[in-house]
Amino acid sequence: MVMKYILVLLADWANGLFALVAALYITDEEWQWWFIPAAVVLSHLPDIDALPELLRRGRVSASAEHVSDHRTLLHYPLLAIVVCVLFALYGGFWGILIAIVIPLHLLNDLYGTGWGLALFWPFTSRHYKLCGRRVNRLKRILIEDSDWQSLPESERRFRIIVSWSGNEIPAYIRRWGVDDWIALWYLRLNWISGVEYVLFFIAVFTAGVVLL
Numbered sequence: 001m002v003m004k005y006i007l008v009l010l011a012d013w014a015n016g017l018f019a020l021v022a023a024l025y026i027t028d029e030e031w032q033w034w035f036i037p038a039a040v041v042l043s044h045l046p047d048i049d050a051l052p053e054l055l056r057r058g059r060v061s062a063s064a065e066h067v068s069d070h071r072t073l074l075h076y077p078l079l080a081i082v083v084c085v086l087f088a089l090y091g092g093f094w095g096i097l098i099a100i101v102i103p104l105h106l107l108n109d110l111y112g113t114g115w116g117l118a119l120f121w122p123f124t125s126r127h128y129k130l131c132g133r134r135v136n137r138l139k140r141i142l143i144e145d146s147d148w149q150s151l152p153e154s155e156r157r158f159r160i161i162v163s164w165s166g167n168e169i170p171a172y173i174r175r176w177g178v179d180d181w182i183a184l185w186y187l188r189l190n191w192i193s194g195v196e197y198v199l200f201f202i203a204v205f206t207a208g209v210v211l212l
């Protein structure tokens with residue numbers, strides 16, 4: 001079911017369209033239709049670190065079946081800032097688009113599904129995430145798994161900023177990671193899928209108004 005895999009990409013595609021509109025505004029470049037698919041592809045630039053796993057397993061996850069988080073390289077914000085500045089300075093129109101879309105992608109990875117980002121790597125490998133729980137699942141999913149009542153309050157409490165040290169994250173991924181996360185998060189409506197789908201529609205509407 002291809003649609004299932006498209007749903008998880010919509011927030012990134014939205015960021016591609018937002019970055020395209022912003023880069024056109026900044027540079028006065030004359031747009032052509034193929035800029036749209038190009039911007040959509042570039043919206044996934046930081047996810048090149050997931051390609052080896054995707055090719056090997058046919059899916060990307062951080063779970064007991066695959067106790068590793070692909071978010072490395074361009075998912076390290078301090079490294080990404082350097083790359084973005086270089087692209088913005090020397091990359092012309094596409095460099096500016098990339099310098100906009102990478103931070104937007106990282107912002108999107110800071111909430112929702114996944115294990116946040118190692119914001120201050122290489123100084124610390126601690127992962128940070130916005131609006132989540134230490135156990136890193138939606139309350140509904142925890143209740144369905146009947147874990148909710150037995151969980152310590154500190155583990156299940158919803159936090160604006162949640163973090164895991166680099167040492168504890170493998171154990172959390174093994175215990176709480178979900179291999180088929182797409183079905184549980186994106187094939188149902190919750191605040192995460194809701195926000196991402198709305199962002200996509202806003203981006204399509206904005207791009208339509210500005211470009212057409």
Ligand SMILES: [Zn+2]
Binds near residue numbers: 046047071075105109
């Ligand atoms: Zn990512």
